[in-house]
Amino acid sequence: MYIKTLIILCALTSISCGFPNNSTSSQKTNYKYLALGDSYTIGKSVCNHCNYPKQLANRLNATLSKKTSVKIIAKTGWTTTDLLTAIASEKPSIDYDLVTLLIGVNNxxxxxxxxxxxxxxxxxxxxxxxxxNGKPENVIVLSIPDYAFTPFGQKSGKAEKITSELIKYNAFAQKISLEKGVLFENITLITQNGLKNPKLVASDGLHPSEVAYKKFVEQIFEKATKILR
Structure with missing residues (x-):
């Protein structure tokens, strides 16, 4: 009887009675997404909201009940060494619901x-x-785009070398991803249509266009949705 009376009193007043709070205040109000990479992540030569992380977040926001905020740690020209240095400097938190990684082309x-x-x-x-959050299933690795299939790559005179070396890089990334239980998405095939479909290449003749990034998102969207849900 005393406990019931105390509960009623607490409900009618602003008194804090020490009972556990099971309200939604302890739940996340939105999803956090971290995108790690280089120019292919930041979206060199496309608009600020046209890169694949921003397009993915926008599409998730249009689909899921919670909003998705995105943080990008990426810069044109970054190698794996540069990305490691930036991460050490920025010290991201360890509570992201989704993390993507696309790195290696500059190596x-x-x-x-x-x-x-x-x-x-x-x-x-x-x-x-x-x-x-220490969850490999919440990470997606994207393969390195093949810039041999761009005007820049063709003019370099090294198109075959570029493709053969990137095959090696992507095979290693896929192997390590599978060993660690991380999803690996091969978006390279999309970029290898760059010569047949110039709309896939940005105005600089090298990087993926907004159209190409949209195709990246189309490929990983269902997986990202499943991770967040």
Whole structure:
């Protein structure tokens, strides 16, 4: 009888009675998404909201009941080493609901030793998992686009070399992703249509266009939705 009276009193007043609060205030009000990468993530030569992380967040916001906020740690020209340095500087929190990782093209472009990628990509993936609440199933790795199928790549005279080296990079990223229980999405095939469909290439003749990024999102959207739900 005393307890029932106390509960009623607490409900009618502003007295804090020490009972556990099971209200939605303890629940997240939105989803947090972290995108890690380089120019392919930040969206070089496309509008601010045209890169694939922003397009993905916008589509998720139109579909899910909770809003998705996106943080991007990426910059044009970044190698795996640069991304590791930026992460150490920015110190992202470890409560992200979704993390994507797309990195490696500048290792190849700058003729870095492949052994560097073999060392640093697994380290980056471990960090991505850490940022995703330690859940590998909440991380998506995207394959490296093939810039051999762009005007820039064709003019370089190294198109075959670019493709063969990126195959090696992507095969390694896929292998490590599978070993760690992380989803690997091959979006390279989309970019290999760049010569047949110029709309897939941005105005700089090198990077993916808004149209290409939309296709990236179409490929990973259902998986991202499943992760957040």
């Amino acid at each position: 190849q472009y700058q003729d870095k030793l492949f052994s560097l990628y073999e060392e640093e990509f697994p380290e980056l993936l471990d960090k991505a998992i850490e940022f995703a």
